[in-house]
Amino acid sequence: MNYFEMFGLEETFSVDLKQLAERFQAIQKSVHPDRFAxxxxxxxxxxxxxxxxxxxxxxxxxxxxxxxxxxxxxRGVEIPSEQVTFSDNMFLMRQMELREMLAEIKFADDVxxxxxxxxxxxxxxxxxxxxxxxxxxxxxxxxxNKSACESxxxxxxxxxxxxELDRLExxxxxx
Amino acid sequence: xxxxxxxxxxxxxxPHEHRLAVGIDLGTTNSLxxxxxxxxxxxxxxxxxxxxxxxxxxxQENEILVGNKAKELAIxxxxxxxxxxxxxxxxxxxxxxxxxxxxxxxxxxxxxxxxFVTRSGKINxxxxxxxxxxxxxxxxxxxxxxxxxxxxxxxxxxxxxxxRQSTKDAAKLASVxxxxxxxxxxxxxxxxxxxxxxxxxxxxxxxxxxxxxxxxDISILRLNKGVFEVLATGGxxxxxxxxxxxxxxxxxIEQADLERPLSPTIERQLLxxxxxxxxxxxxxxxxxxxxxxxxxxxxSGEITKDQFEQLIKPLVAKTLRACxxxxxxxxxxxxxxxxxxxxxxxxxxPLVRAETEKYFDKTPLTSIDPDxxxxxxxxxxxxxxxxxxxxxxxxxLDVIPLSLGLETMGGLVEKVISRNTTIPVAKAQExxxxxxxxxxMVIHVLQGERELVDDCRSLARFELRGIPAxxxxxxxxxxxxxxxxxGLLEVSAMEKSTGVxxxxxxKPSFGLAEEEITSMLKASMxxxxxxxxxxxxxxxxxxxxxxxxxxxxxxxTDSHLLSSDENSKINQAISELAKISQGSKPDDIEKAIExxxxxxxxxxxxxxxxxxxxxxxxxxxxxx
Numbered sequence: 001m002n003y004f005e006m007f008g009l010e011e012t013f014s015v016d017l018k019q020l021a022e023r024f025q026a027i028q029k030s031v032h033p034d035r036f037a038x039x040x041x042x043x044x045x046x047x048x049x050x051x052x053x054x055x056x057x058x059x060x061x062x063x064x065x066x067x068x069x070x071x072x073x074x075r076g077v078e079i080p081s082e083q084v085t086f087s088d089n090m091f092l093m094r095q096m097e098l099r100e101m102l103a104e105i106k107f108a109d110d111v112x113x114x115x116x117x118x119x120x121x122x123x124x125x126x127x128x129x130x131x132x133x134x135x136x137x138x139x140x141x142x143x144x145n146k147s148a149c150e151s152x153x154x155x156x157x158x159x160x161x162x163x164e165l166d167r168l169e170x171x172x173x174x175x
Numbered sequence: 176x177x178x179x180x181x182x183x184x185x186x187x188x189x190p191h192e193h194r195l196a197v198g199i200d201l202g203t204t205n206s207l208x209x210x211x212x213x214x215x216x217x218x219x220x221x222x223x224x225x226x227x228x229x230x231x232x233x234x235q236e237n238e239i240l241v242g243n244k245a246k247e248l249a250i251x252x253x254x255x256x257x258x259x260x261x262x263x264x265x266x267x268x269x270x271x272x273x274x275x276x277x278x279x280x281x282x283x284x285x286x287x288x289x290x291f292v293t294r295s296g297k298i299n300x301x302x303x304x305x306x307x308x309x310x311x312x313x314x315x316x317x318x319x320x321x322x323x324x325x326x327x328x329x330x331x332x333x334x335x336x337x338x339r340q341s342t343k344d345a346a347k348l349a350s351v352x353x354x355x356x357x358x359x360x361x362x363x364x365x366x367x368x369x370x371x372x373x374x375x376x377x378x379x380x381x382x383x384x385x386x387x388x389x390x391x392d393i394s395i396l397r398l399n400k401g402v403f404e405v406l407a408t409g410g411x412x413x414x415x416x417x418x419x420x421x422x423x424x425x426x427x428i429e430q431a432d433l434e435r436p437l438s439p440t441i442e443r444q445l446l447x448x449x450x451x452x453x454x455x456x457x458x459x460x461x462x463x464x465x466x467x468x469x470x471x472x473x474x475s476g477e478i479t480k481d482q483f484e485q486l487i488k489p490l491v492a493k494t495l496r497a498c499x500x501x502x503x504x505x506x507x508x509x510x511x512x513x514x515x516x517x518x519x520x521x522x523x524x525p526l527v528r529a530e531t532e533k534y535f536d537k538t539p540l541t542s543i544d545p546d547x548x549x550x551x552x553x554x555x556x557x558x559x560x561x562x563x564x565x566x567x568x569x570x571x572l573d574v575i576p577l578s579l580g581l582e583t584m585g586g587l588v589e590k591v592i593s594r595n596t597t598i599p600v601a602k603a604q605e606x607x608x609x610x611x612x613x614x615x616m617v618i619h620v621l622q623g624e625r626e627l628v629d630d631c632r633s634l635a636r637f638e639l640r641g642i643p644a645x646x647x648x649x650x651x652x653x654x655x656x657x658x659x660x661x662g663l664l665e666v667s668a669m670e671k672s673t674g675v676x677x678x679x680x681x682k683p684s685f686g687l688a689e690e691e692i693t694s695m696l697k698a699s700m701x702x703x704x705x706x707x708x709x710x711x712x713x714x715x716x717x718x719x720x721x722x723x724x725x726x727x728x729x730x731x732t733d734s735h736l737l738s739s740d741e742n743s744k745i746n747q748a749i750s751e752l753a754k755i756s757q758g759s760k761p762d763d764i765e766k767a768i769e770x771x772x773x774x775x776x777x778x779x780x781x782x783x784x785x786x787x788x789x790x791x792x793x794x795x796x797x798x799x
Contacts, residue, residue: 002545008791023791025402029570030786033660037560038194038324040722042772048659048778050787052599059597123636135220 002074003057013060013071013137024058065159068133068152077145079152086153095157098122102164111172118165126158194324196354197315197562198362198553201304201328201342203261203389203415204520206230207547209312209554210319211563216366216554218547219318227546228314232257232306234293241310250447253279253439255293259417260303262389263289264345265338274413277424279439302695304345312351324356327557331390332358333410333576335622335635343661347692350710354560356661360385360394361573362552366543368398369555369569379513380406382502384531384539385549386494387519389415393498395505395512404572406505407595409497411620414490416453416521422486423449423478431474442467456480457523484526491530494699498534504595515539519791520546565760572597575658581782582619584609586628591656592641594624598662603655612644616652620666639668708761715764719756722768723749726775729782736781745774 004011007023029035030049036043060066069079086092101118108114131152136148195221197210205227209218218226225243233245233256240248249256256278263271268282268289283297284290290299308328316323328351330342339356346353360383367381378398385392392410396403424445428435437445448464455462456478465475502509514530517539522528531539543551559567574597580590581604592602608616616639623631642650651672657665697707726749734742748771755767 006787007696025399025404025570025572026790026793027787028572029402029568030790032570032572033784034355034556034560038562038721039725040768040772041718042722042775043725043779046783048599050783051660052601052657055597055600166503 003061003070006054007061009061011071013064013068013134015067017062020058024054027054030168058134062131065152065155068137068148069138072145072149072152074145075140075145077149079149082156086152088150091154091157094125095161098161102161102168105168106172115165115169115172122158122161122165126155126162129155129158193563194561195319195321196324196326196554196557196563197312197319198327198357198550198555198557199308199311199329199357200362200547200550200553201261201307201330201345202230202549203259203387203390203417204230205546206307206311208315209547210315211551211554211558216551216558219315220552221314228307228311230259230261230307232260232303234295234298236294239295239306241306242798250440250443253443254281254293257291257293257298257300257303259389260300262413262417264300264304265335266300277435277437277442279442288516301341301345302348304342305348308346308349308351312349323352324561325352325557327355327357327362327553327560328353329359329362329553330662331385331387331410331412332360332392332394332405332408332573333390333412334662335412335577335632336579336630336662338412339662343663344692350696353661354557356663357553357556357571358392358394358405358408358573358662359390359549360392360408360516360518361396361403361571361760362550362556363516363543363548364394364396364398364403364552365555365569365571366548367514367516367540368403370543380507380511381514381516382498382512382535383516383518384494384498384522385410385518386521386527387415388521389413391415391494391497393494393501395501401567401569402572403570405574405595405597406507407501408574408576409501409504410576411493411497414493416519416524417490417719419453419487419521419524419787420446420449422490423452423736424484426478426486427466427476430476430478433465433468434787441466452478452483453524456483457525480525480660487524487526491527494527495534496529510534512537515549517541518545518548531635545627573660573662574598575600575662576622576623579634579656579658579664580621580631581606581654582617582621582628587626588621588623588631591654592658596658598658599660601610601657602656603653606652606654607648608642608645608650608652609647611647613647614622614642614644615640615651616642616668618654618666618668620656620664635666636666637666637668639670642670645672711761712759712764715761715768716756719752719764719768722771723753726771729775729778733778733782733785736785737778741774741778745771745778748774 009015009020009022011012028051031047031054033044033047054137061164072079101121105111105118133148133151133155136144136151136162145171200207207218207226207228209216220226221228223781228242229246231242231245231249233240233248233688235254235255249258252700262275268286271289281292282289283292284299288299290297312323312326328342328346330339341588343353343356363383363385364381381396381398383392383394383396390410390799391414392408392414395406427445427448444466448466452462452464460480461477463475463477465473467473490603512535515535516536517528517531520650522545528539556571558564559569575592576594578590579592579593581589583589589604591604592600618637618639619628619633620635621628621631625631649672652668652670654666654668688778699797726745730745737745750778752767752771756764758764
């Protein structure tokens with residue numbers, strides 16, 4: 001049973017998150033280990049297993065990046081590992097620029113404003129790529145799936161930058 | 176006219192037996208026990224009418240004192256009287272000594288298993304917690320007039336795996352059946368969320384600010400139709416009201432012109448005075464302090480509320496930074512928080528309330544006693560887990576507080592499960608060998624957010640041996656992390672490329688080994704062998720009864736999922752088990768349980784799948 005089937009949802013990228021959350025909770029109400037706390041060890045183990053699978057499915061479908069990756073894997077498109085090099089030099093150049101922007105933050109006169117600014121730049125570029133990926137996923141042809149995969153790989157770079165920005169923020173404000 | 180009892184064929188006519196279950200708040204400074212009685216969750220008092228049990232254990236020559244009696248000895252006999260041991264549970268010696276430099280105890284044992292040297296021998300923090308649990312469960316059994324089916328024990332949300340595991344070990348030592356380890360803020364949310372007087376607070380986003388004696392937790396939850404979904408949690412497992420005392424002690428030392436090291440008696444006196452000052456300054460603007468330094472030398476001075484607030488301001492600011500991070504993790508804006516709930520005795524400090532109120536821009540809820548709210552929530556959960564409310568559809572979805580990962584090349588940590596992931600959860604990661612012919616691999620499990628191994632908490636280290644010799648990079652080692660609903664981790668590793676499986680299960684290096692627990696249990700019994708045997712028999716009998724009951728109720732509702740052949744096999748195994756469990760051989764009972772389990776394995780799976788379908792169809796009907 002794939003994750004979409006598990007929640008009785010259509011296998012598309014656009015998922016109604018509210019409906020997903022409701023179904024997730026309804027299913028957890030029947031399989032969560034808390035329901036079996038007084039049951040036999042066998043049932044307890046089974047509940048942990050089911051509940052774990054449902055959590056995993058929910059986390060995958062809830063997060064758009066993970067959902068896209070999952071849909072692509074259902075369509076037989078594997079995402080190349082991080083070690084596989086990119087051929088898009090423009091993109092790589094841009095990544096280096098963005099990294100430099102991140103590194104500059106701590107020298108800014110107004111750190112708050114600098115964080116805010118970088119955050120906005122990241123979000124705008126993320127959105128653009130995300131929309132492109134959405135369109136390609138929707139088209140669902142061999143070529144479009146390939147380009148969706150390419151966008152997805154790029155989006156992951158942005159995700160990483162975002163994480164680094166978060167970490168930087170924590171460091172700057174925790175002292 | 177007499178009424179006949181009507182029952183559907185095959186259904187039991189016996190009303191559901193009420194099982195005794197309690198919630199225990201095992202706190203740093205104080206502990207409590209509560210239970211649900213005729214629909215209301217209430218704390219249970221001791222013979223003197225107190226519900227609060229100071230978390231203090233004193234080891235005397237021939238007896239172990241717990242609670243107030245032990246607390247009285249804290250000043251005169253500090254070396255043998257263990258206070259706030261929750262701060263030390265599941266921690267290494269280095270950890271303890273670097274964080275708390277003025278503890279009056281003498282330590283022994285190795286780095287990962289420190290113990291106190293007391294008059295009644297070596298005692299570790301797990302044993303201290305076990306004494307407190309035992310005292311509370313005895314109190315509950317006496318008050319409720321029967322044996323407890325199980326307890327829910329609360330732990331700080333920010334407790335790491337070693338601290339959780341140690342708490343569970345303490346329960347085992349106290350012979351207490353743990354239904355669930357529940358996070359303290361989640362317990363408080365349950366108490367508020369289900370409180371009849373707070374109907375208006377039962378939906379939306381709530382932030383639980385929990386500042387206890389030794390720990391700080393912040394949890395952000397979404398409440399929706401009986402579901403308590405923890406979105407994020409954060410905190411500091413070594414920050415609490417005790418730190419306010421420590422700051423005060425340092426202040427008094429400076430004022431009184433004293434110099435460390437001081438005698439344990441004076442240290443305890445200082446702590447005592449600090450504690451009193453903290454309490455007095457919640458309502459007064461100034462407080463007098465007096466110390467007896469030697470028989471004929473006394474010192475007295477005063478502290479103002481303003482001075483006190485200056486001392487603790489940085490600590491309060493630290494809690495608010497944790498709040499900021501938790502909100503960010505939850506992806507919730509401050510203005511989206513509907514309620515702020517205050518938990519823990521330390522939230523009585525006016526500065527804490529004022530700063531929290533300012534930060535969230537909301538008057539915090541304090542209507543349920545902040546000292547009792549955790550125990551009250553835990554009792555509600557215990558009542559449900561024990562099976563007393565089969566129709567209740569409350570559901571708690573909690574998360575792990577800290578990321579879990581593995582050491583990779585160069586002393587870096589690779590995250591396997593990130594913080595704030597909903598539990599239970601399982602994740603696997605693949606690794607490979609880096610040398611030709613490598614046949615073993617060290618697996619080092621860590622917990623924490625930092626990138627370097629040295630900055631994270633080391634949970635366990637084990638070796639996977641028997642990897643077939645291959646060229647570098649050819650082996651595929653799959654390491655699986657499983658976190659159960661108590662938030663406890665289990666790690667296994669397996670080499671799969673050649674089909675040769677070698678796997679190992681680890682227990683965190685800080686916990687006690689199974690054998691140690693058994694031997695400690697034996698040591699506490701008068702007729703060790705016989706008692707152990709009796710205990711094992713009892714355990715198997717309880718499990719047998721549980722299995723029979725659950726299979727029978729499954730047959731009552733879902734026997735249509737079975738063929739008549741399967742049905743009769745199961746029924747036969749039930750009668751066999753029922754007969755054998757009357758006997759006195761735990762091993763035989765265990766075997767009979769296994770046999771029944773074998774026949775019901777697919778049945779159980781089918782039933783669970785059917786219940787998912789029902790849950791889903793209910794949803795789809797709702798949607799239309």
